[in-house]
């Protein structure tokens with residue numbers, strides 16, 4: 284536009300570019316070395332059930348053209364039934380069937396919840412550090428973010444309670460209770476109860492985003508906040524246990540939120556892919572298969588997590604300390620080497636052919652100058668050891684500069 288006015292809506296100013304993308308772009312422009320990625324939380328090729336999906340495609344299409352039609356905005360009935368039964372028996376979520384919406388991954392649920400709940404200036408409480416995709420999704424609706432610190436027991440609900448007592452009135456509190464992205468932390472049982480109480484007392488919605496819950500390496504699963512009390516939107520996804528490319532997730536929300544969410548989704552895309560939903564339903568129908576598949580994933584990621592933690596301890600002791608996650612795909616690591624900042628380390632690591640993500644990516648206003656997120660999902664144990672060795676070399680490069 285040549286009249287000096289921005290062509291963009293005000294909300295576009297909230298959408299920042301990603302340091303990670305910039306780092307990767309810089310690396311691919313300047314460097315031909317094979318990059319080992321400790322950055323993204325994607326399933327590796329062997330985690331994707333290609334054969335089972337191939338067979339599911341045949342069965343779905345053999346049943347006729349239904350899978351190629353539009354479907355109700357809430358989702359395909361068979362899939363809703365299967366998910367509801369699983370949520371009730373596995374997690375004890377009460378009466379989910381009538382309060383569910385299938386979404387294009389849980390990412391779409393985040394966007395739709397932001398759209399129907401957040402006016403500019405409304406308070407959104409988030410984990411600090413928090414999932415960058417949620418921060419971006421909500422940012423489009425221009426809330427005031429309030430970050431609450433996370434420690435090994437997850438988001439610090441005592442600090443949140445103090446803020447609420449001091450007058451904070453959030454519309455929602457977003458968190459990843461199990462093996463959080465990016466911190467790897469798991470919300471302890473007592474804080475789950477506390478958060479449910481705070482939600483009930485102060486009337487804000489807890490957005491409980493749980494894409495990693497089934498990927499637990501050790502110990503007993505803790506009850507979802509959605510089974511305890513308060514106002515809770517429980518978000519699930521098949522991206523980490525079947526395949527992210529299908530783009531199938533779901534939200535189970537309080538009754539008052541069902542209609543607005545369905546109307547917002549209708550406006551956004553009418554419905555999530557009928558075909559993809561039918562494929563997921565086919566996979567879930569075979570309970571023996573999906574149980575064995577998830578067990579295989581747990582073994583795969585547990586082995587990789589152990590390889591990462593062992594390599595960091597062996598190669599980087601005293602220079603980088605990685606937290607021990609009990610599931611999921613991530614470990615949060617703090618730089619102990621004096622005077623090294625996370626962005627400098629990520630740059631140096633990239634020139635050594637390793638991608639990792641600096642801590643400031645996971646905040647709305649900076650912070651975590653000496654922390655990085657490490658994902659162990661995509662590399663096999665030998666590659667992980669090599670990647671960590673290269674991070675050690677990157678720290679050496681920074682020390683001699």
Ligand SMILES: Cc1ncc(COP(=O)(O)O)c(C=O)c1O
Pocket residue numbers: 324387388389390391414416459464492494519520521522527531532
């Ligand atoms: C915590 C969390 N929530 C949501 C998502 C989005 O997942 P999807 O939209 O593929 O279900 C991710 C993806 O990495 C995630 O880590």
